[in-house]
Amino acid sequence: MDLETQNSKGLRNTDNAKRIDTIHYSSIPWYTFTRHTHVRHFQCKNSVPKFSFGKYSKDKLCLPIAINVHHRLMDGYPIGQSLKEF
Secondary structure, eight states, rough: OOOOHHHOOTTOOTTTTTTTTOOEEEEEEOOOOOOOOOOOOOOOOOOOOEEEOOOOBTTTTTTEEEEOTTTTOHHHHHHHHHHHHO
């Protein structure tokens, strides 16, 4: 973890993170998960896609991925197609 991340507090919701062309990615490489949710600030209107990746397993060839998108802007079909390619 870098020093900036270690010394940060809160969600670091900067002006750059609020851009409409932003996609949020996070990684939790120490844990395998079957469900993952993101903290939301409901007074801040946004529809930023959020992707989280978990612990990769060579044994089962498994990489947990959680995808949160606004359903009014994206249907599940293109997400499924993208995951199939991934």
